[in-house]
Amino acid sequence: MGMSNFLQQLANGISLGSLYALLAIGYTMVYGILRLINFAHGDIFMVGTYIAFYSMTSFLLPWWLSFLIAMILTCIFGIIVEKAAYKPLRNSPRISVMISAIGASFLIENLAIVLFGGRPKAFPIPDMFNKVVKIGNVSIVSVNFYIPIITGILLLILLYVVNNTKTGMAMRAVSKDYEAARLMGIDVNKIVSFTFGIGSVLAAMGGIMWGLKFPNLVPLMGLMPGLKCFIAAVVGGIGDIRGAVLGGFILGLGEIMIVAFLPSLTGYRDAFAFILLIVILLLKPAGLMGKNLTEKV
Template sequence: MMSFQTFMQHLVNGISLGSLYALIAIGYTMVYGILRLINFAHGDIFMLGTYFAFYAMTSFMLPWWAAFVIAIVLTCVFGMIIERTAYRPLRNSPKISVMISAIGVSFLIENLAIVLFGGRPKAFPIPPLFGNIINIGGVRIANIVFIIPVITIISLAILLYIINKTKIGMAMRAVSKDYQASMLMGIDVNHVISVTFGIGSVLAAIGGIMWAMRYPQLMPLMGIMPGLKCFIAAVVGGIGNIKGAVIGGFILGLSEILIVAFLPELSGYRDAFAFVFLILILLFMPGGLMGENIKEKV
């Protein structure tokens, strides 16, 4: 019989993991909402953010807050460069061409990272502020576990403000509704899409840094599985819907931790739960929990 302290420990871990999935899933859903494109390189952008922060702290000896800011800015710029070089030239091409380009970019980043950073895992330095352990009712919790959900909520609030209250946000909503009509109305669609990729990359970098402090082992291929799971979270919530992506992330993170907690003999199949969940959602709720069924234009 699981004790109350053990259950609370798993619950807190599930909320923390769900917050990370939610933060990264927003980037997927933003790009899809405007371009109807799954950015398969998003998980690799997440990985680059962690390496930028790692080398800023270890090689350039910057304080953690400066290293994090620089890593986020560099990741944002990198995401916008990817959009400019790999996706924009194919803007009017068939969707399958853009998808193949996205997969190619993902493989390129992963293998380039292996060459530049090496394949050996690296330990991410955790600042004391995030690594300290506190004891609440017999439950030992690192500060980062509390900080991750707070960062996710703040990021979501800022993003919703940008989308609903600013001129660029209004342009994003217009482009997501009708790409061609937005161009006719004088909206700089290329700029809007570039900003969207930049914001998505910022969220991926923040999520990557939080992930590295929660699970402090860096590898060039570390973004593959989290990237796939965050894509699943976006689909579960309703891809294209920001609030849905957050809900999907929390559902996926909590269910993944709690299923293993109650059924420890299935811990080896932990990653498989997410894909089973995806299949069930696609079978019974193809539009996700908060999404709409949108017909693709070929």
């Protein structure tokens, strides 16, 4: 492999890793607060992409306004999912909540097929995201530059909120023990809804950037990215935001580089994520940056 080809693949890997990282943060935030795997996260990602698509194509809104509307409406949608599917089961056994999460995922997917149709749609790409930038012999589509930058900005904002604001302090308190947090006067329901809202905004932004990078929309488009981002969160250490970012980049770079160096394994690209998950669970069950937690009975 020549140097220019390697740099080309590296740019693709960083771009894909940034997308996985952004979605994995949403998984890990919800798990950190509720010890709940939000299996509907990939479907919320899909809903955000469709909202942006219809805002641009049906309502002919500018791309930046469409993206903003998609994030706001997806935030509201994520909070509604939490109120309807998870809040009534907050004191139920974990298995009940997990079944509810899987049910919510199937419901959203099938509603999307009914509302949006099963036929693939082409996501409209604004010119600024579709320019080809040449660096020496390497040609990189401009969206591959924007994705890591946007991910980095959103990550910094999120870390600031979690570490330096009263809401962030309340989120950390709820993640330790929400019964104790409630006794301290923290509105647990409000904090949980806020967490789901933030996770949904990140999912919407991830979905929009996914549409810009892979402009093919189908109602089941969130299924595989959702699974992979769950794996990225587990690999990095589920419950740790920086771990989710690390897991996302490992997964994205690993997928791209395996195909680049071993083209004969292209058909097994998706299998890499699951093999990585098995290896990490065998060697370091808490993830690369995770801490071993004792489960409450």
